[in-house]
Amino acid sequence: MRIRSTTVIAVRRDGETALAADGQVSIEDTIFKASAVKLRKMRDDQVLVGYAGAAADALALFERLEGQLDKYSGNLQRAVVELAKEWRTDRALRQLQALMIAADKDNLMLVSGTGDVLVPDGDIVGIGTGGGYAQAAAEALLKYTDKPAAEIAEEAVSIAAGICVYTNEDITVEVVK
Numbered sequence: 001m002r003i004r005s006t007t008v009i010a011v012r013r014d015g016e017t018a019l020a021a022d023g024q025v026s027i028e029d030t031i032f033k034a035s036a037v038k039l040r041k042m043r044d045d046q047v048l049v050g051y052a053g054a055a056a057d058a059l060a061l062f063e064r065l066e067g068q069l070d071k072y073s074g075n076l077q078r079a080v081v082e083l084a085k086e087w088r089t090d091r092a093l094r095q096l097q098a099l100m101i102a103a104d105k106d107n108l109m110l111v112s113g114t115g116d117v118l119v120p121d122g123d124i125v126g127i128g129t130g131g132g133y134a135q136a137a138a139e140a141l142l143k144y145t146d147k148p149a150a151e152i153a154e155e156a157v158s159i160a161a162g163i164c165v166y167t168n169e170d171i172t173v174e175v176v177k
Helices: 055-071 076-089 131-144 149-161
Strands: 008-013 016-021 026-027 030-033 037-044 046-055 098-104 109-111 125-127 174-177
Touching: 008 046, 008 098, 008 131, 008 149, 016 037, 016 046, 016 149, 026 046, 030 076, 037 055, 037 174, 046 055, 046 174, 055 076, 055 098, 076 098, 076 109, 098 125, 109 125, 125 131, 131 149, 149 174
Parallel strands: none
Antiparallel strands: 008 016, 008 125, 016 174, 026 030, 037 046, 046 098, 098 109
């Protein structure tokens, strides 16, 4: 059984960072759920996290990241690096299948189970089956409109939903300023 899901995009503009995600979870060629929530706020709503991949794995990683944020007094960069090191070296965690975007008002980072902590050159990062479509849409919206980050992120996922069969228009948006 192959589980396919998701489109998550992070956009930063004018001191605001927004994450948007669709709600679709597909198993093989069947839509299993249309209203999954793939975003989470942490650290007094100052950190946003979104995931693509196995939900249970992502939730386990969310808990670990919250612990690292507490340990490092909310320093997102340090917490994410420590999470990636733990994810890569811990025997049980290495088996987790997920990608995460972690963001606050100043930082955007993609975290993977292979130990990668990637910081994009620009103000956008997308993950999941429709992530590339959403990222392309967000790039154009950021360049050619004056819309705020939240509107760009939501519209980018909506555009991806019109292209990617594993993305729907049940969109959740979270913002930090």
